[in-house]
Amino acid sequence: MSLGKYVTGSPVIMGYEYVPEVDAWLRLHIEPAIWPDARLRCHLEGGALASPTTSAMSNAMIEMLASNKLTMRHAYIGVHAFISKGDFMSMDGIPMANLSVRWREGEPDNAKNEEDCVVLNGVGEAIDVSCNTPRPYFCRKENAKMIIDKCGTTAEGYKLESRTGSCYKFHRVSRTWHRAAMACQAEGGHLVVINSNEEAQVLKDIFGRNKNEASVGVWDWNEHGEWNRSVYRKWIGDAFLIITGETLSDAGYEGWAKNEPNNAGGKEFCGVINRDARLNDFSCDKLIPFICEITPS
Ligand SMILES: [Ca+2]
Ligand SMILES: [Ca+2]
Numbered sequence: 036m037s038l039g040k041y042v043t044g045s046p047v048i049m050g051y052e053y054v055p056e057v058d059a060w061l062r063l064h065i066e067p068a069i070w071p072d073a074r075l076r077c078h079l080e081g082g083a084l085a086s087p088t089t090s091a092m093s094n095a096m097i098e099m100l101a102s103n104k105l106t107m108r109h110a111y112i113g114v115h116a117f118i119s120k121g122d123f124m125s126m127d128g129i130p131m132a133n134l135s136v137r138w139r140e141g142e143p144d145n146a147k148n149e150e151d152c153v154v155l156n157g158v159g160e161a162i163d164v165s166c167n168t169p170r171p172y173f174c175r176k177e178n179a180k181m182i183i184d185k186c187g188t189t190a191e192g193y194k195l196e197s198r199t200g201s202c203y204k205f206h207r208v209s210r211t212w213h214r215a216a217m218a219c220q221a222e223g224g225h226l227v228v229i230n231s232n233e234e235a236q237v238l239k240d241i242f243g244r245n246k247n248e249a250s251v252g253v254w255d256w257n258e259h260g261e262w263n264r265s266v267y268r269k270w271i272g273d274a275f276l277i278i279t280g281e282t283l284s285d286a287g288y289e290g291w292a293k294n295e296p297n298n299a300g301g302k303e304f305c306g307v308i309n310r311d312a313r314l315n316d317f318s319c320d321k322l323i324p325f326i327c328e329i330t331p332s
């Protein structure tokens with residue numbers, strides 16, 4: 036069997052490699068995740084968990100598995116049986132029988148009655164497995180969504196700010212700190228870090244452009260129905276460290292809000308900024324909007 040036209044060494048954009056026969060891009064995430072997190076990560080990257088829809092896609096997956104030094108030489112694909120137990124299908128509903136993959140002998144066996152997810156192994160066989168074990172996974176992105184903007188990302192919504200040279204995006208979908216950090220990372224950025232008073236002003240202006248009335252579908256997290264804060268950075272141990280590992284003073288901005296940080300309830304281990312760009316320590320588990328930053332290289 037030919038390995039198709041997919042070749043290692045083709046251009047890589049944000050971790051994705053082009054598979055010409057399907058006019059789509061494929062990424063093997065080596066850092067393991069449980070299936071639901073893998074699904075979310077692909078979604079946040081603007082794609083979906085990939086399935087071996089054609090032999091070209093299947094071959095590209097096998098080749099990627101072979102060219103990466105994985106401890107487990109298999110990865111989650113988009114095939115699942117969540118809708119109907121035992122009825123495996125791709126993310127867009129293509130039944131397993133119509134995909135370009137065969138079950139490994141003895142599979143699917145639905146061991147312990149908990150195998151609703153599927154991995155592809157190094158020889159191109161499918162195995163039903165538990166969804167709750169972290170494993171590598173494949174994401175697929177359509178070619179039309181692979182346009183890089185001047186911020187260096189394929190994600191929509193980033194605006195270059197001349198005052199700081201960084202790009203920013205206000206995310207209206209509220210998330211916990213960890214999910215927010217994941218969303219920024221998936222777009223090639225990080226949760227915003229304020230490096231100067233000027234950047235604080237830039238963020239104030241961004242809040243000004245994102246008023247409450249524009250917040251259709253946003254969960255109103257405070258008693259006033261205002262979403263006036265954005266996830267910012269995280270306490271680690273006793274020091275307030277930024278996601279880049281710097282202290283606040285290293286980063287260049289220490290503008291705390293009045294009476295903050297107060298570690299209210301002993302549970303405030305993440306950082307947020309208020310609409311006035313003042314800092315506050317805050318619960319990591321509350322769902323709030325957030326701002327991502329990308330510094331174009
Ligand atoms: Ca199995
Ligand atoms: Ca910054």
Ligand SMILES: [Ca+2]
Binds near residue numbers: 296297298299315317
């Ligand atoms: Ca606080």
